[in-house]
Amino acid sequence: MSERRPLPLWAGRVAALLGIVLVALTLRQAVAAVSPILGAIRVDIPMSNIGVGLLGTLPPILLGVSGFVAPRVARGLGLDGGIVLALLLMTLGHLVRAVAPGFAVLLVGSVVALAGTGIGNVLLPPIVRRYFPDRVALLTAVYVCVVGVSTAVPAALAAPVAERFGWRVSLGLWSVTSVVALVPWIVTIVRERRRRHSDAVEAPPPALVTRLWRSRVALSITVAFSTSTICTYAAFAWLPEILGDIAGSTPTEAGVLLAVTGLVSVPGALVAPLLVARLRNVGWLIGAGIACFAFGYLGLLLAPATLTLLWVLLIGSGSILFPVNLVLINVRTRTHDGTVALSGFAQGVAYALGALGPLLVGLLHDVSGGWTVPLLFLLGVILVTTLPAITLARPAFVEDELDHLAPTSR
Numbered sequence: 001m002s003e004r005r006p007l008p009l010w011a012g013r014v015a016a017l018l019g020i021v022l023v024a025l026t027l028r029q030a031v032a033a034v035s036p037i038l039g040a041i042r043v044d045i046p047m048s049n050i051g052v053g054l055l056g057t058l059p060p061i062l063l064g065v066s067g068f069v070a071p072r073v074a075r076g077l078g079l080d081g082g083i084v085l086a087l088l089l090m091t092l093g094h095l096v097r098a099v100a101p102g103f104a105v106l107l108v109g110s111v112v113a114l115a116g117t118g119i120g121n122v123l124l125p126p127i128v129r130r131y132f133p134d135r136v137a138l139l140t141a142v143y144v145c146v147v148g149v150s151t152a153v154p155a156a157l158a159a160p161v162a163e164r165f166g167w168r169v170s171l172g173l174w175s176v177t178s179v180v181a182l183v184p185w186i187v188t189i190v191r192e193r194r195r196r197h198s199d200a201v202e203a204p205p206p207a208l209v210t211r212l213w214r215s216r217v218a219l220s221i222t223v224a225f226s227t228s229t230i231c232t233y234a235a236f237a238w239l240p241e242i243l244g245d246i247a248g249s250t251p252t253e254a255g256v257l258l259a260v261t262g263l264v265s266v267p268g269a270l271v272a273p274l275l276v277a278r279l280r281n282v283g284w285l286i287g288a289g290i291a292c293f294a295f296g297y298l299g300l301l302l303a304p305a306t307l308t309l310l311w312v313l314l315i316g317s318g319s320i321l322f323p324v325n326l327v328l329i330n331v332r333t334r335t336h337d338g339t340v341a342l343s344g345f346a347q348g349v350a351y352a353l354g355a356l357g358p359l360l361v362g363l364l365h366d367v368s369g370g371w372t373v374p375l376l377f378l379l380g381v382i383l384v385t386t387l388p389a390i391t392l393a394r395p396a397f398v399e400d401e402l403d404h405l406a407p408t409s410r
Contacts, residue, residue, distance in 0.1 A: 013131050015184040015185075016127075016131040016184070016188055017131075017132075018184040019083070019127075019184035019185045019188060020124065020127060020128060020139060020142075021142065021143065021146055022177070022180060022181035022184065023083060023086075023120055023127075023185075024142075024143035024144075024147050024150060025146050025147075025149065025150050025177060025181070026087065026117075026120065026150065026177050026178045026181055027117055027120055027121060027124075027147050027150050028117075028147055028150040028151040028154070029090075029094075029153075029154045029174040029177065029178075030059075030090060030093060030094065030110070030113035030116075030117050030174070031059045031114070031151070032150070032151050032152075032153075032154040032155045033154040033155075033170070033174055034158075034171070035056070035155075036154075036155055036158040036159045037158050037159055037162040037167045037170055037171075038052065038055075040166075041106070045101075045102060045103055045106060046103075047103045051107075054107070055106075055107070055110060056237075057359075058107075058110055058111065058114055059114055060229075060351045060355035061351075061352070061355050062111060062115055062118050063117065063121060063347070063351035063354075064347075064348050064349070064350070064351035064353075064355060065115075065118065065348070065352075066114075066115055066117070066119050067118065067121075067122050067345070067346075067347040067348020067350075067352075068345075068348040069118075069119065069344075070082065070118065070119045070122035070340075070343075070344045071122070071340050071343075071344040073085060073119055073123075074126070074340050079123055079126055079127050079336075079340070080127075080185055080189045080192060082119060082123045083119075083120060083123055083185055084185050084186070084189070085116070085119065086116040086119040086120035086123065087116065087120070087178045087179075087181050087182050087185070088116070088178075088182070089113065089119070090113050090116035090120070090174075090178040091175045091179055091182075092112055092113075093109045093110065093111070093113020093114070093115075094109070094113055094171060094172055094173075094174045094178065095109075095172055095175050096108060096109030096113075097109035097113065097171045097172070098168045098169070098172030098175075099172075118351070121347055122340075122343045122344045122347050123340070123343070124143060125140070125326055125329045125330055125339060126330075126336055126343055128140060128143070129330045129333075129336065129339050130336055136273075136277070136331065137273040137276060137278075137331075138274065140273040140323060140326055141269060141271075141272070141273040141274060144269040144273070144322070144326060145266060145269050145270055148262065148265065148266055148269060151262065152262065154174060157173075158170050212342065212345045212398070214401070214402065215398045215402055216391055216396070216401060217332050217392070217396050217397065217398050217401060218342055218345060218398050220388035220391040220392050221325055221328050221329065221332065221342065221346050221388065221392070222345060222346040222349050222350065223384065223385065224286060224321060224324075224325055224385050224388040224392070225321075225325040225346045225347065226350040226353045226354070227381050227384050227385045228289065228293075228318070228319065228321035228322055228325065228350075228385070229322075229350040229353065229354035229357070230353055230354050230356070230357035230378075230381050231315075231318065231357065231378055231381060231382055232319055232322070232354070232357075233354045233355070233357045233358055234357040234358055234361045234378055235258070235261060235315060236258070237357075237362075238358060238361050238362070238365075238374070239261070239312075240254035240255055240258050241254070242300065242371050242374075242375075243257055243304075243308065243312075245371060246300065246304040246371050247300070247304040257308070257309070258312075260309070260313065260316060261312055261315055261316030261319070262316065263316070264313050264316035264317055265316050265319040268319065268320035268323065269320075269323045272285065272320045272323040272327070273323050273326070276324055276327040276328065276331060277327065277331065280395075281393045282392055282393065283392055284393075285320070285324055286324060286385060286389035286392065287386075287389050288320065289318050289319075289321035289324065289385070290318070290321075290382055290385050290389065292314045292317040292318035292320070293314070293315060293318030293378075293379075294379060294382055294383065295311075295314050296313075296314035296315035297311075297375050297376075297378055297379040297382070298379065299311035300371075301372060301375050301379075321385070325346065328392065329343050329346060332392075332395075333397060333398050333399065334397050334398075334399045334400070335399060338397075338398050341398075357381075360377065361374045361377065361378070364377055
């Protein structure tokens, strides 16, 4: 089907298209809705700094764990059923957090909501491949941009809503979007029930998941995903403080500059997936992301106060690696099985390692007493991505590599 002339987006796929966009809109709400109103929450629910830190560490941990759970969910429920489960978990998690009488229930609600977020993260790339095999790059670009909106909207609205209606309404409000997102998927499931036999090939067999360690393509995408995730989460956690200490930025200026890193990533999210589909050598695109991160870090090391905005723009532009990796999950696999397995494998490892990024940067800062060693660490991390840039330059597919290795394992 991918070889044929692209069909119109609305050609029997309106519900799936709407469903993909709405799921993307839900995928960062559980992450972004808490921190802007944390002060208000702590008035009613006392929590220590350790508790606050635990809430902040949950997202990458849960997203990482979900990466390994999601393929099993898809195997049992199918891709559509897995997306419905993800939305139900998000809805339940938002509501539990909204009515939490204490920290333990708030924590449980966060775990449930983030588990749903993680499952949705992993299953969305294969969902795109299933319903839009002729427009993988375009749909990936669309949903990555919508995910960006999903990050910005809760961050902007959480505090004003909490001031007017209370923090519980502010947290529970996001359950509405996940309920609305359920509607097109219920319609899709009812329609697809007539073709139930297709579900048999939706989810990867366990053997495929465990063999991905032997695929150079799978490992390369996972390394590229992991390094970019480490750098991105480190920026979210530490960039404002780094700018305040070495560039003399005020807290307000540092916050605005952090927001700039998110805004500058939007054009890349639109363009990168389309370029992946057209470039014969995707290594150059990965190299561009590496260069942006590297020159941004070098700028902060050598001339932090001189061209601060430029260094921040470069670091934000480095996030082009995120949509590139998402498209590669689809274009470097031949089957739904391979896409689901690789999506879970790459995102599971990447988010698990991403959780360590802020921790290691903070530890290196405490040990060294400054930001030079942490920035050198991040520079070293992103330079590791040079290896995947080289190996992924030549088109190759996960299933082909594993088929080639199969006879030696018998």
